Amino acid sequence: KQTILVVGLGRFGVSVCEKLAELGQHVIAVDIDKQRVEEVADVVEYCAQLDATDEDLLVKVGAREADIAVVAIGNNIEASILATAILKGLNIPKVIARAQTSIHGRVLSRVGAHKVVFPERDAGKNIAETLVNPWLSAFSAVPGGGVLVGEIEASAGMVGKSLMELEFRKTYNCIVLLFDRKGSRFLPRPDSVIQEGDKLLVAGTGEDIAQMMEKKD
Amino acid sequence: KQTILVVGLGRFGVSVCEKLAELGQHVIAVDIDKQRVEEVADVVEYCAQLDATDEDLLVKVGAREADIAVVAIGNNIEASILATAILKGLNIPKVIARAQTSIHGRVLSRVGAHKVVFPERDAGKNIAETLVNPWLSAFSAVPGGGVLVGEIEASAGMVGKSLMELEFRKTYNCIVLLFDRKGSRFLPRPDSVIQEGDKLLVAGTGEDIAQMMEKKD
Numbered sequence A, B: 001k002q003t004i005l006v007v008g009l010g011r012f013g014v015s016v017c018e019k020l021a022e023l024g025q026h027v028i029a030v031d032i033d034k035q036r037v038e039e040v041a042d043v044v045e046y047c048a049q050l051d052a053t054d055e056d057l058l059v060k061v062g063a064r065e066a067d068i069a070v071v072a073i074g075n076n077i078e079a080s081i082l083a084t085a086i087l088k089g090l091n092i093p094k095v096i097a098r099a100q101t102s103i104h105g106r107v108l109s110r111v112g113a114h115k116v117v118f119p120e121r122d123a124g125k126n127i128a129e130t131l132v133n134p135w136l137s138a139f140s141a142v143p144g145g146g147v148l149v150g151e152i153e154a155s156a157g158m159v160g161k162s163l164m165e166l167e168f169r170k171t172y173n174c175i176v177l178l179f180d181r182k183g184s185r186f187l188p189r190p191d192s193v194i195q196e197g198d199k200l201l202v203a204g205t206g207e208d209i210a211q212m213m214e215k216k217d
């Protein structure tokens, strides 16, 4: 059970507080706006109204004892940078900060944020990608490698054939990881014959998956 | 190549415009704030300053011809709802809208949004989950099934043993999908012997993955 200080109670900050509280963590929530502080009073263990650019006030609410700090201030770039620098200076082991722009993000890293997040920018990219490639919403990127994994429906051309016959890996340069047949999952073998209604968990690079999605139907 | 109307050029809206333009789509970007419109002028094909609660102005910029509309207005809940209702009324095939709260989201669906997004709320949940379970940032949820997929490092106890010897699937109730050995990937067989430095792509439910991460080291 960790102690996490959340600075800034906009949509992002409140969501962090709610999920952390749900996961049984000790949350200290602060905001300069009294009404926003009151709105999380039932959710977190401790909350206080304060200006997070005031180091003494942060120390007063226990910032030094926090395992993690999340700076969720949004539009006030100056306050976000100052608060991050202060919390880093208090030697909190992990400081997460949220940025408005790339430049803001770079400055946050420089003043001590161990991790910078871009909620709106990342959501915008994801939405745009799924609008252009709707099948993408059935896939996830495996962190770290450019590999996509997701479930596809067996196409008419696949039904009744084995993976070996289809030369699946050779044809699509993607790997079938798992079969999902009527809810029961099993590992594929070269001689596994695809049945109608089968779902296949496949993995491959973004480009190979894109080509497969075009070719398979 | 689709025509996409983006209403509201905050961080989320601008990110949608940039990624869509990068993907070669025809983007019409509008905002009530002249400065925000000017900031995307180099990125999109057409932009205009207008109040999106004015149906005539939306028609003037070609809203009827759009394949998709994205309502990216943030803080002005009333304008977000009205604009969504208007665009739905213009029979745009796909209307995506962004919501501040669950209630806002429900109203947007009711007035015609085919899909509602919560950028800050989703980012807040994800960050909170990775703060509590740091290994989660190495995993992705495969859409639709509660299955997590991600790469793990072979632990000391695994090295030198085959998957069969380890009774991997029985012990952890997770499936090894792929081996990544020095950058070269291959499908595992029961007699595949794990070597030091191997990365294993594993899949399982959230609970099973969590237990495996505790047990394996």
Ligand SMILES: Nc1ncnc2c1ncn2[C@@H]1O[C@H](COP(=O)(O)OP(=O)(O)OP(=O)(O)O)[C@@H](O)[C@H]1O
Pocket: A007, A008, A009, A010, A011, A012, A013, A030, A031, A032, A033, A036, A050, A051, A052, A053, A072, A073, A074, A075, A076, A079, B120
């Ligand atoms: N100096 C400060 N000290 C403490 N809290 C602050 C300070 N400056 C701003 N905040 C708070 O940070 C919160 C989030 O900032 P703001 O609402 O500007 O951003 P936002 O981008 O709209 O947030 P979100 O997107 O998460 O809803 C607000 O509740 C605001 O009161």
Ligand SMILES: Nc1ncnc2c1ncn2[C@@H]1O[C@H](COP(=O)(O)OP(=O)(O)OP(=O)(O)O)[C@@H](O)[C@H]1O
Pocket: A120, B007, B008, B009, B010, B011, B012, B013, B030, B031, B032, B033, B036, B050, B051, B052, B053, B072, B073, B074, B075, B076, B079
């Ligand atoms: N009636 C309207 N017509 C057109 N644009 C509007 C209207 N109302 C608000 N907007 C624009 O929507 C944009 C996004 O809204 P706002 O900045 O309030 O939200 P935000 O949540 O801070 O955005 P983001 O989180 O994406 O940065 C702003 O640029 C604003 O000018």
